[in-house]
Amino acid sequence: MGSRSPCSRSPAAGPTTRESLVAIDISMMDGAEVSKHNSKQSCWIVIDLRVYDITSFLQQHPGGEAVLLKQGGADATSEFNKLHPPDYVDDLPQGSYLGNLDPATAKGLRKPTPPAPAPSSSPAAGKVPDLALCVRASDFEEAAKVVLNRKSWIYVSSSANSGLSLRGNLDDWSRVTFRPRVLRNVEVVDAQSSILGHPTPHPFYASAMGTLGVAHAEAEPELVRAVARRGAHAVISTASTRATGQIMQAFEEESRRLGGVSPSRLFFQLYLPDDRAKALAIIETAKRAGYKGLWITVDLPVLGKRTADRRLQAEEALSLGVSVESVPQASEGENPYTPGAGGRVVAGRVSARTTWDDLKWIREAWQGPIVLKGIQCAEDAKLAVEYGCQAILLSNHGGRQLHTAPSSLTTLLEIRTYCPEVLEKLEVYVDGGLRDGADILKAICLGAKSVGVGRPFFYAMAAYGAAGVERCIDILAEELATAMRLVGITSLDQARPEMVNASRLLNDMWRPEKQFAQSRL
Numbered sequence: 324m325g326s327r328s329p330c331s332r333s334p335a336a337g338p339t340t341r342e343s344l345v346a347i348d349i350s351m352m353d354g355a356e357v358s359k360h361n362s363k364q365s366c367w368i369v370i371d372l373r374v375y376d377i378t379s380f381l382q383q384h385p386g387g388e389a390v391l392l393k394q395g396g397a398d399a400t401s402e403f404n405k406l407h408p409p410d411y412v413d414d415l416p417q418g419s420y421l422g423n424l425d426p427a428t429a430k431g432l433r434k435p436t437p438p439a440p441a442p443s444s445s446p447a448a449g450k451v452p453d454l455a456l457c458v459r460a461s462d463f464e465e466a467a468k469v470v471l472n473r474k475s476w477i478y479v480s481s482s483a484n485s486g487l488s489l490r491g492n493l494d495d496w497s498r499v500t501f502r503p504r505v506l507r508n509v510e511v512v513d514a515q516s517s518i519l520g521h522p523t524p525h526p527f528y529a530s531a532m533g534t535l536g537v538a539h540a541e542a543e544p545e546l547v548r549a550v551a552r553r554g555a556h557a558v559i560s561t562a563s564t565r566a567t568g569q570i571m572q573a574f575e576e577e578s579r580r581l582g583g584v585s586p587s588r589l590f591f592q593l594y595l596p597d598d599r600a601k602a603l604a605i606i607e608t609a610k611r612a613g614y615k616g617l618w619i620t621v622d623l624p625v626l627g628k629r630t631a632d633r634r635l636q637a638e639e640a641l642s643l644g645v646s647v648e649s650v651p652q653a654s655e656g657e658n659p660y661t662p663g664a665g666g667r668v669v670a671g672r673v674s675a676r677t678t679w680d681d682l683k684w685i686r687e688a689w690q691g692p693i694v695l696k697g698i699q700c701a702e703d704a705k706l707a708v709e710y711g712c713q714a715i716l717l718s719n720h721g722g723r724q725l726h727t728a729p730s731s732l733t734t735l736l737e738i739r740t741y742c743p744e745v746l747e748k749l750e751v752y753v754d755g756g757l758r759d760g761a762d763i764l765k766a767i768c769l770g771a772k773s774v775g776v777g778r779p780f781f782y783a784m785a786a787y788g789a790a791g792v793e794r795c796i797d798i799l800a801e802e803l804a805t806a807m808r809l810v811g812i813t814s815l816d817q818a819r820p821e822m823v824n825a826s827r828l829l830n831d832m833w834r835p836e837k838q839f840a841q842s843r844l
């Protein structure tokens with residue numbers, strides 16, 4: 324991920340990586356001794372049998388000190404692996420590595436403080452329903468509630484401010500209805516589609532989602548193996564738990580195992596950091612790994628206000644008696660937030676200074692297709708054409724960014740109304756609140772080339788791993804095929820705007836000031 328501060332990499336930090344430890348003389352440490360270091364005054368943790376003194380790092384940790392204190396004197400490996408790629412330990416301050424734990428004494432370690440129990444209003448302790456009981460994409464949400472701890476649940480389900488953007492995303496799809504044609508021989512249907520020239524049997528794909536490790540121990544590699552088996556495409560986040568190359572490797576291994584027949588492809592989602600050298604390094608890694616397109620997220624110059632995460636952070640800090648972070652402060656010009664779980668202070672991780680001009684040097688570094696993720700009005704859609712982008716994704720980041728942002732459906736209607744030529748000049752994708760194959764068809768009738776699905780895949784991963792993701796794809800595909808038949812088409816190139824009635828939403832659509840002025844006359 325390349326751009327983590329404030330804990331800058333220091334080669335003199337000691338032999339902390341897995342490989343470098345093999346050759347050196349290391350002291351063996353006793354679990355009972357390690358367990359005593361579980362306070363702010365002295366905090367040691369074990370990761371992969373290596374002991375680190377993280378006392379001086381506590382206050383620098385972008386995830387807050389409370390989560391680390393809970394692991395003090397304990398084996399933090401499983402929590403660490405859920406959230407971070409292995410090389411994060413290289414970012415600890417110099418001298419943090421103390422030695423290796425004597426495995427025979429591991430029993431003496433302290434047990435980590437368990438995660439906060441689920442509140443009565445959300446995730447209930449219980450049994451994960453049988454996968455067969457998930458018959459709609461939205462069913463995975465309830466199943467995930469059973470397995471996710473409170474923090475992870477909040478991370479995935481939460482949205483900005485009061486939640487209106489997320490609500491709008493979900494509701495707007497139901498405000499568009501179909502105008503079906505009948506008696507059209509719909510026995511055989513084919514939902515074949517493509518993204519940036521890469522064919523796929525599905526006009527929907529897995530959206531970029533960071534920190535998938537909190538959903539499943541196998542994280543992104545598990546997701547990409549599942550999509551490969553179903554021929555769907557996926558977008559991989561800069562904020563992934565596993566390294567960019569490792570995810571591609573898992574994908575390629577699965578594709579080979581399938582005999583090379585899977586049409587699935589992976590695209591890379593880019594959060595542009597402040598430091599251009601770091602950005603170039605991230606782009607280079609994605610390029611070398613073989614990702615097929617760069618999806619630059621443009622709706623996140625700063626992190627939106629994730630209300631539920633903030634409340635939880637305050638609760639955690641209070642319960643451990645550490646200082647409560649009210650509103651994180653950053654020095655001028657620095658973006659104080661990370662898009663990872665929890666929305667914490669990571670200076671420079673995402674640049675608030677990015678402009679359209681930056682696309683020039685990005686284009687030089689990345690010769691492949693560029694997609695702008697997070698376009699929310701007609702003017703910016705036109706600019707994307709002018710700047711030579713290959714595609715745009717109409718999105719409000721799953722309602723996690725701007726409070727009362729437009730749904731992607733509203734933006735799509737705006738483009739159809741004010742600059743329909745955009746739909747001819749580049750590929751237009753939409754995401755946000757898509758939970759039904761029929762809604763996917765509505766988007767395609769209105770000119771979208773493909774549709775991103777986010778939370779349902781996260782929930783499916785959490786509750787059932789790859790099997791859940793595959794079932795979620797099957798559910799959406801089946802619903803889509805049924806909707807196509809009932810609307811009277813057999814392939815997606817027959818989908819037309821007149822097959823849907825979007826009048827209700829058109830009523831709400833933005834109109835230029837001069838039209839308001841005319842209507843007042």
Ligand code: HEM
Pocket residue numbers: 327328330368377384385386387390391394399402403406407411412414415636661663664665666667669
């Ligand atoms: C030991 C070395 C560690 C380093 C260098 C480190 C670094 C970071 C960084 C850079 C972030 C920002 C988001 C991101 O880039 O993914 C972060 C977030 C986070 N880290 Fe760590 N971390 C370490 C250990 C741990 C451990 C052991 C835990 C286990 C509990 C942990 C829990 C978290 C959490 C929960 C967040 C997300 C923010 C939140 O939900 O509040 N980290 N960490």
Ligand SMILES: Cc1cc2nc3c(=O)[nH]c(=O)nc-3n(C[C@H](O)[C@H](O)[C@H](O)COP(=O)(O)O)c2cc1C
Pocket residue numbers: 478479480492530531532533534560561562592620662696718719720721722754755756757775776777778779781
């Ligand atoms: C848990 C979670 C993590 C996300 N992480 C990222 C990310 O790392 N990068 C990004 O561009 N968008 C991210 N998004 C936004 C998604 O790519 C997508 O726009 C959104 O989830 C679509 O809405 P839906 O979840 O209602 O389907 C995330 C969304 C969720 C729910």
